[in-house]
Amino acid sequence: MIKYIAYCRKSTDEKDKQVLSIEAQIAELKEFAKRDNLFITEFITEAKTAKVPGREQFAEVLKKIEKGMANAILSWHPDRLARNSIDGGKIIYLLDTGKLLDLKFPSFWFESTPQGKFMLSIAFGQSKYYVDNLSENVKRGNRQKLRNGVWPSKAPYGYMNNPKTRGIDVDDEKSKIVKKSFQLFADGSISFTGISQFMLKFGIKREGEKPVKVGQVKNMFSNRFYLGILKYAGEYYQGSHKTFISKKLFDEVQKQVEKIERPRQNGHNFAFAGLATCGECGAAITAEQHVKKYKNGTGQTFIYYRCTKKLKTCTQKYVSESELEPQIRKIVSDCGLYVEWEPYFEKWISEAEQKDKLTAEVEEKQIGGQIQETEIKLNRLLDGYLDQVIEPEIYKQKKNELFDEKLKLEEKKSQISKNGTVWLEPMREFGLSANLNFAFAALSAEGGAASAAPTDSSISFLVTRERIERSTFPLEAGCSIR
Incomplete structure (x- = not known):
């Protein structure tokens, strides 16, 4: 049977x-x-x-x-x-x-x-x-999509797949939530878990009403798709979709991710460490950082300054950075330029501005040529691959190297146009408000006061001596500026 x-x-x-x-x-x-x-x-x-x-x-x-x-x-x-x-x-x-x-x-x-x-x-x-x-x-269809700059898979958070055009469109509502997530994380005021909860609150979640996993949040923050760059099967492509995350914001998030994930190092770079001494006993001022954690996953950092009390008995207590900063700002703001120096200072600023603009134009032109040369190499590489002269693995490796080089050059060109003369306006304000820390650094980088002065003078002569002497003025918290 x-x-x-x-x-x-x-x-x-x-x-x-x-x-x-x-x-x-x-x-x-x-x-x-x-x-x-x-x-x-x-x-x-x-x-x-x-x-x-x-x-x-x-x-x-x-x-x-x-x-x-x-x-x-x-x-x-x-x-x-x-x-x-x-x-x-x-x-x-x-x-x-x-x-x-x-x-x-x-x-x-x-x-x-x-x-x-x-x-x-x-x-x-x-x-x-x-x-x-x-x-x-x-x-084959995916490769063609990628060549056209279209992502062939599920759209990342903040985007949606368009079934009619078979492309990727910006989701008007969720893109705002994703952008806000980037901004919150860049500020350093929220953790990966906090971002996950924030996204859940506004409707970005996994199946079953579950929050997005921490690993998915990390992948979102490192996904260069948000900059218009596609990476598929280890190969880079230029995307054709609209972006809503700026390069500056993306880079700030990367710094914050690196800061969280890198091994913790001893010591901190406190803003006023080494700048002040105790007004009562003359001992050095030290700083401490305290982090307060909240149940929703967020945290808040507080910085306090106090006397080390290593010279003798001292009655001074700690003071928060938020209380110390306005006192130091007041002392610094009392410093200013001699009136006689203002024409020379303005002349030096104007000359530096013209010099920086000229330098920026030359550098932009050079980098533009390098970008064009890289694009030519990419086209030649593609021709060699299509003619079966170059092996697929070698093609992918070389293409990624050239594409990465092109991205770095474009970023460098963008930074030159943005930052070429970014320091000039704060320097002009120095003549009125005397932001000394910034001004001294800028002057030093350009050759000091001698580059603007009719005589060979040092930076210290830019500031009235009687006002410098006021730097020993005792702070309200019992501190004095060194």
């Missing part, structure tokens, strides 16, 4: 809408078995792709055939049994050994003869060809 195992399968990633559902296959097989008087011992179903070996339920079918619990298989079509050469070979081998006596398909003719086995092997081969060809077509 021939005993059939009915096997039904539909892959979860199957794109073919013509393939029947498992329920429909069961109904068809029952009707077919009733019409042809076939004895079915059991139905075994599976929702898994047959592209690769390793299906548990299919292995169970073969195991029962091997043990003699059944000796025939009933299925909708040969492609339900196998879409790879290994599983197809196992079926044909069981037919050759006589352990598998028959195969029945409502949509395919088969009989256990040399001709029937040959036709079955062709059917298995066609099934494998369909999978391989489909995979290659998908890859």
